[in-house]
Amino acid sequence: MSNIREIRQKEAEKAWNENKKSIINSCPRFGKILTSINIIKNNNYNKVLISIPRLDIKESWENDFIKWGFKPKNIEYTTHKSGKKFKDWKGDIFIIDEIQEASENELKEFKNIILNNNTLGLSGTITRKTEFKILDILNLSISYKYSIEQGVEEKILVDYKINIHTVNLDNKELIYKTNSGKIVSENTRFGQYIFIRNKLIKEKKPVYFLDLKCIQILQSSLAKKEYTKKLLNQYKNERILVFCGTTEIADNLGIASYHSKTKEKNILKDFSEGIGKTLATVKMAQSGITIKPINKGIINYTSGNSEDTAQKICRFLGMEYDNLEKIADIHIICSNTDFEKERLKTGLQFFDPTKIINYK
Secondary structure, three states, rough: OOEEEEEEEEEEHHHHOOOOOEEEEEEEOOHHHHHHHHHHHHHHOEEEEEEOOHHHHHHHHHHHHHHHHOOOOOEEEEHHHHHHHHOHHHEEEEEEEOOHOOHHHHHHHHEEEEEEEEEEEOOOOOOHHHHHHHHHHHOOOEEEOOOHHHHHOOOEEEEEEEEEEOOOOOOOOOOEEOOOOOOOHHHHHHHHHHHHHHHHOOOOOOHHHHHHHHHHHHOHHHHHHHHHHHHHHHHOOOOOOEEOOOHHHHOOOOOEEOOOOOOOOOHHHHHHOOOEEEEOOOOOOOOOOOOOOOEEEEOOOOOOOOOOOHHHHOOOOEHHHHOOOOOOOOOOOOOOEHHHHHHHHHHHOOOOOOHOOOOO
16 A cells, blocks of 8 residues: 555645746655656656755655656756746656745746646745735746645654744843944844834834844844753754855864865765764755754744744654654754844744744
8 A cells, every 4th residue: 555655745746737937835754856756757758857955965856766666767957047048949758846035026037938838847945925926927827835733643743842942132242243343242233223113113114134143143143042052062963954144154163164165065964864863954955855853943033934943944854764653852042132033933933843842
């Protein structure tokens, strides 16, 4: 008898075949690449174009082709940023992996390709807002949906607990220079930005620029970095993946790091295969890559984007068949600021609030 994952994959394939310009929105670990392979094989598609958000995801596709004994006849790859180069492409199927990561401009560049080809959008996490944006720009609707909570319930994903650690921004080291030339702490500088931001909100003026300034401080926070190092020391005998907001933070935690600036590209491959206890990354291990068992996950920075946050958290929810009762242990570090706490609240909307500890 087929296992539950195979049953759900067949459901997804059937749903897409009924609307060959649509999206399969299924949780991470569902097997979206295998579902895509089955769609290609069972429809006898020979000419395929796959768009990926980052080049490192290409290896996951190629590895799965080998794993499932699939020998593609004519498959080309592009990134979402380079989709415009294929605007006149014609073939059997256009696959957009992690479609939720495509910007509005990138989605617009896909319009002509979709007009002339069957199209399969793939996503593990997509909000209603993004769903409507894609529908509006590309007229691609979701033909099949399988949520994170369904995945946990049917044991495609492991159960989880999310621990929120709240820290005060550093008020000791003077590292930020004000317009007047005064050097202040990250806490003082953040407070100054929030003061101006609140004033602009009252005046009904845009605050996007101030939001970016606040985010830069949170991504590079000394207080959050030191707390991350404290957790790493506390759990030093366990296998841990750390997500950071900047390459500088990832490089200064005292552990191996992998990101877009890393010269030793085998670091992520080794960690994914179970070599090494700790790894810090920024976004490179977030989606499209399978990582061998992880005891704990630490997230030093979360954006206010729930799709981005869900992708990070789901890296830790892979089923381990020699540990079926595993509960993923995830630690999120958040500053004690209303600005970041509100963003975190938005970021966690895909997850069960009863499984979140110290959630305020």
